[in-house]
Amino acid sequence: QSGPVIDMPVPASFNELTQDPNLRQYVGWVWYEREVLLPRSWLLNALTTRVVLRVGSAHYYTIVWVNGVQVTEHEGGHLPFEADISRIVQAGPGALCRITVALNNTLTPHTLPPGAIQFLADESKYPKGYFVQNTKFDFFNYAGIHRPVVLYTTPTVYIDDITVTTAWTGNIGVVRYQVLVAGSTHYSLSLSLREKEGKVVATGNGTVGELKVVDPKLWWPYLMHENPGYLYYLEVTLLAQAGGESLEDLYTLPVGIRTVHVTRSQFLINGKPFYFHGVNKHEDADIRGKGLDWSLIVKDFNLLRWLGANSFRTSHYPYAEEIMDLCDAYGIVVIDECPAVGMRDQENFGNKSLAHHLTVMEELIRRDKNRPSVVMWSVANEPASELTPAAYYFKTVIAHTKAIDPSRPVTFVSNANYAHDHGAPYVDVICVNSYFSWYHDSGHLEVIQLQLNTQFENWYETYQKPIIQSEYGADSIAGLHNDPPLMFSEEYHKAVLQKYHSVFDKKRKEYVIGELIWNFADFMTAQAVIRVLGNKKGIFTRQRQPKAAAFILRDRYWKLANESSCIHPTVKYYNFYVLKESPFPF
Ligand code: GCB
Numbered sequence: 001q002s003g004p005v006i007d008m009p010v011p012a013s014f015n016e017l018t019q020d021p022n023l024r025q026y027v028g029w030v031w032y033e034r035e036v037l038l039p040r041s042w043l044l045n046a047l048t049t050r051v052v053l054r055v056g057s058a059h060y061y062t063i064v065w066v067n068g069v070q071v072t073e074h075e076g077g078h079l080p081f082e083a084d085i086s087r088i089v090q091a092g093p094g095a096l097c098r099i100t101v102a103l104n105n106t107l108t109p110h111t112l113p114p115g116a117i118q119f120l121a122d123e124s125k126y127p128k129g130y131f132v133q134n135t136k137f138d139f140f141n142y143a144g145i146h147r148p149v150v151l152y153t154t155p156t157v158y159i160d161d162i163t164v165t166t167a168w169t170g171n172i173g174v175v176r177y178q179v180l181v182a183g184s185t186h187y188s189l190s191l192s193l194r195e196k197e198g199k200v201v202a203t204g205n206g207t208v209g210e211l212k213v214v215d216p217k218l219w220w221p222y223l224m225h226e227n228p229g230y231l232y233y234l235e236v237t238l239l240a241q242a243g244g245e246s247l248e249d250l251y252t253l254p255v256g257i258r259t260v261h262v263t264r265s266q267f268l269i270n271g272k273p274f275y276f277h278g279v280n281k282h283e284d285a286d287i288r289g290k291g292l293d294w295s296l297i298v299k300d301f302n303l304l305r306w307l308g309a310n311s312f313r314t315s316h317y318p319y320a321e322e323i324m325d326l327c328d329a330y331g332i333v334v335i336d337e338c339p340a341v342g343m344r345d346q347e348n349f350g351n352k353s354l355a356h357h358l359t360v361m362e363e364l365i366r367r368d369k370n371r372p373s374v375v376m377w378s379v380a381n382e383p384a385s386e387l388t389p390a391a392y393y394f395k396t397v398i399a400h401t402k403a404i405d406p407s408r409p410v411t412f413v414s415n416a417n418y419a420h421d422h423g424a425p426y427v428d429v430i431c432v433n434s435y436f437s438w439y440h441d442s443g444h445l446e447v448i449q450l451q452l453n454t455q456f457e458n459w460y461e462t463y464q465k466p467i468i469q470s471e472y473g474a475d476s477i478a479g480l481h482n483d484p485p486l487m488f489s490e491e492y493h494k495a496v497l498q499k500y501h502s503v504f505d506k507k508r509k510e511y512v513i514g515e516l517i518w519n520f521a522d523f524m525t526a527q528a529v530i531r532v533l534g535n536k537k538g539i540f541t542r543q544r545q546p547k548a549a550a551f552i553l554r555d556r557y558w559k560l561a562n563e564s565s566c567i568h569p570t571v572k573y574y575n576f577y578v579l580k581e582s583p584f585p586f
Helices: 086-091 294-307 321-330 351-368 389-404 445-463 490-507 548-563
Strands: 029-037 049-055 061-066 069-075 081-084 096-104 116-119 131-134 149-155 158-169 172-182 188-194 200-205 208-214 232-242 245-255 260-262 267-269 276-280 311-313 333-337 374-381 410-414 429-433 467-471 512-517
Touching (some): 149 232, 158 232, 172 188, 276 294, 276 333, 311 512, 445 467, 467 490
Parallel strands (some): 311 333, 429 467
């Protein structure tokens, strides 16, 4: 009944695991199914034990059944969702649990990212019923269960959510907390804040409060301090009664004490100017597509640190929590972006899209709000912000984002004309993408400096807000050489970067607060005449080998780190920090 059944690993994209071109470009429903044996102790006492099924992310629209009963559905890839499955698994006598997932990767004008199905009805050219899925974003629409699926338990009275914000003045650090408990109104909560080594530095109780830390060790970005990414651990203990038994729920949340502020020309972390010298990434690799891969994650962090990158933007969607955990622990600063990319048509700005966009921002903030590494939310990448409905649309999305999280600035990534950008008036920081001498004036390296200078001056004059060059770069095919530099050669790639850098060096003394290369690594896109097995703007190949441009950037980033007024004196050029102890058990 179900059609062909094949073995499918989780997590992974399904597209490139077989030799079948139809599976690679498949659009529609796919089904996953797996039976697992639950521990009996999870099933015996429904009054005390709650069983939860959690999906890290599945692309795009997902329906989940347990033992044939629908337990949840979720719209949108890149973000987690879960379902309380206690009643279903605790009802039957057996410990066998059948998990069925139906997943559909069809994108519509109202999904994030949007897409459109085009039926091609001319039967002299296309078979009957032929259709294609069109998208206006530049990465392959990999699909599947992309992140881990886990089963876990809590007591029936449990810690549902924790919100932490931090501040410090003088030698006192402040950790404000709010704990949400579900399952009962009768419980007690106690909190302890521990240092890395385990020593308790502050205690509290109740659902809302403030913990004070004397001489706090602040959370600093990588290369801004000799001990970056310092984390305290907030232990929240809940005690309650249910079914005649005492219940305990314990949750440990890593907490970094730091502040973020934006002025008209600066980005301040802990009161000191922070200059973003980093990258844009993708979750993308051979074979597994967008499936989570620990080895790749660790390799990428080692490359970031080798490069001297202090930050990245999660272009163009939220990245795995496992990646975000390492940003917190290593001090890599993150601009956290939602999947609003490729919004190029009028119909992407209606009420249906807007309602979904607000939900996505809520889900993203709920997931990442406590992360010290996340210093700014990005609500979209290069939408058609010059269209009239974009004005109300982005005003609403940005206001909603700020209302949920007043503690962080908000940005919006533009490439539209500065004078007609309907997002820019509402953001705290302007992010601009540009590709001079690539998509415009192709091959003319000599115009980059003039055009880039004009770009910065126009945006700053109009909005008086700090600016990040959120994308720039050029394609190069690794191993292709030409001197004088011609497009697609490694020499041209290097030359574009160097021209941009000379302008950044002038403007960073004024109001430019960062530069993020497009892209960290080559990545897969839809097939097109301007794409050679994908986008080749990576400074690393898709297999993570450096192109010539990587060495230019490495030189620059380490120099920037050493020049920066706030760099710790012991940080030396080309000094590569290796953590003595890894904070995570991989
Ligand atoms: C952009 C997009 C990015 C593309 C890049 C390019 O502006 O934000 O998704 O991949 O340009 O290389 O064209």
